[in-house]
Amino acid sequence: MELVLSLAIGVLAGSGIWLLLRPRTFQVIIGLSLLSYAVNLFIFSTGGLRTGAAAILEKGEMGTLARYADPLPQALVLTAIVIGFATTALLLVVLLAARGLTGTDHVDGRERDR
Amino acid sequence: MDHLTIAPIVLPMLAGIAMILIGDRWRGATVALGLASCLGLVVLAVLLLGLADAPVVRVYRLGDWPALFGIVLVLDRLSALMLLLVAILGAAAFTFSLARWHRAGPNFHPLFQFQLMGLNGAFLTGDLFNLFVFFEVMLAASYGLALHGSGTARVRAGLHYIIVNLVASLLFLVGVSVIYGISGTLNMADLAMRMRNVAPEDRALLEAGAAILGIAFLTKAAMWPLGFWLSPTYAAASTPAAAVLSILSKVGIYAVLRVWLLLFGTDAGESIGFGGTLITLGGLATIAFGSIAVLATQNLSRLAGASVMVSSGTLLAAIGTGQVAATAGALFYLTTSVLAIGAFFLLIELVERGREVGADVLAVTREAFGSGEEEEEDEEDEVGVVIPGSLAILGFAFLTCTLLLAGLPPLSGFLAKFAILSPLLGAGPVPALSWVLLGALVLSGLAAVVAMLRAGIEVFWASPARRTPAIRVIEIAPIGLLLLLCVALSAGAGPVMRYMQDTAQALHAPGGYLGGVLAAPPAERVR
DSSP states (O other): OHHHHHHHHHHHHHHHHHHHTSSBHHHHHHHHHHHHHHHHHHHHHTTOOOSSOBSSOOTTOOOOTTTBOOHHHHHHHHHHHHHHHHHHHHHHHHHHHHHHHHSOOBSSSOOOOO | OOGGGTHHHHHHHHHHHHHHHHTTSOHHHHHHHHHHHHHHHHHHHHHHHHHHSSSSOEEEEGGGOOTTTSOEEEEOHHHHHHHHHHHHHHHHHHHHHTTTGGGSSTTHHHHHHHHHHHHHHHHHBOBHHHHHHHHHHHHHHHHHHHTTTOOHHHHHHHHHHHHHHHHHHHHHHHHHHHHHHHHSOOBHHHHHHHGGGOOHHHHHHHHHHHHHHHHHHHHHTTOTTSOTTHHHHHHHSOHHHHHHHHHHHHHHHHHIIIIIHHHSSTTOGGGTTTTHHHHHHHHHHHHHHHHHHHHHOOOHHHHHHHHHHHHHHHHHHHHHTOOHHHHHHHHHHHHHHHHHHHHHHHHHHHHHHTTSHHHHHHHHHHHHHOOHHHHHHHHHHHHOOOOTTHHHHHHHHHHHHHHHHHTOTTSHHHHHHHHHHHHHTSSSOOOHHHHHHHHHHHHHHHHHHHHHHHHHIIIIIISOOSSOOOOOHHHHHHHHHHHHHHHHHHHTHHHHHHHHHHHHHHHHSTHHHHHHHHSOOSOOOOO
């Protein structure tokens, strides 16, 4: 499972960074989204990967991480998703405004003369 | 438990929420609320500064959970100092905006309050993840403020600003999660305690995580080569927004100070001083780049943006040396430069008003957003109180800004640079890096003098304004206040420097911080 997850994170991050370096705003925003998926998976994986671990403690059990999944990365990833979602939505608005105002969807450049 | 510590976060939050509910229907109420909140923050910050000036840090546990499980807010000297700077700059910029800018687009007031809330939260929080959350609150508000007034230049610069910051936030998250994965904690004090016992094979990974985190902070602090976004964004932003944005780069500096000194301070085991030289070198490169930018630009707003970079570089270079006295000097420099650059950003608009360039931009935005009715009302307003000899006043303020930014005596800019350099060039053999730092500080000061004088001659002598700019008291008063505070800093440098030295001591030997945060949880309650 570690291998699959690391490959998934790696592929997402790699494609995200490639798209991020592309000239057009739409590619950049998709790149940012992919990158944030990669980061979210990465945060999630820092709690340790386990199959079938209980989400919370059973009654009367000792509080040790051997018995249940680490809840903190899950809380972190939830927060990160919400914040990432909001900021991406904001970026989308700015992207559209920039497209409307400048007449081009280049991040930092101009349309090549055809 | 006393709730004063959390008040600087709650007050602007409530004010912002109330403003959204009120909407644009009663502008008077919104303005009154904003003023009350800004002044309240100044009062709170002064109170908290008084309370924080003690060896013990004040810890606020949300929900009264022990520090290891719950969220803590920590108020120490550094946090209190930053809170006060934010409050003063916020109040000044807000007052300035009331003259006209707050009407240039929707939702300026709530955004401004949330900006203050995010800044205050970032300075108060005691754990890394909430630092991220407050960074995001602050950034989200700053995106709105940077775009305030709209227009092609702002949207274009804002787009770059948002993308760069989103990437930096992702790096922040990666750094935080690496650190959590290895140490199992996000509380900064707890993390500092665990630094000693990190397994040797994990240490490199932990340092890598901290380095990635550092990149996120340094992007905010605009260290070369991470700071190219700064100048265009600040130059394009509306005047009061730019003044507030100028303290955002200091948040990066604060985070470096706090996290780096805590994690890689005296308790770090083998990692003591990790990356310090790199921070100094980066700072020096930033000074060089910023100084060239200062000399190269013709535009006053870009000049101010470049000055922000120079001040960031100076701070990083001084902090990276890892000496207590140099850090104290850096804190003094930070205080001065926040006030001076804030005042300079506000001043630029007034100076340019006579030159019609700035007026054009303003006219365009007002055309896009202002309704006819408002414009009539403004015409009356703009007659305002014409201060006699307003150009003279502007010239004097400009001169004061020059002295402060260039670090010339007798004002506090000079004292700050002196306070940074004198401990570095003290007894014993002086390392080569300190000489380089000395050269960089002197040369950057020279560059600032040359650029500011050139700009000043251009504005006030060579092409005198076609009409004497009409300046309202409400616009010049905040600038005067900020500059007066700088003069007061110069006059009262002794006590202020004493405070900075205590702050630096506590930062470099964080026993009080660690003890305060990790102290035994409150007595068990009988259930």
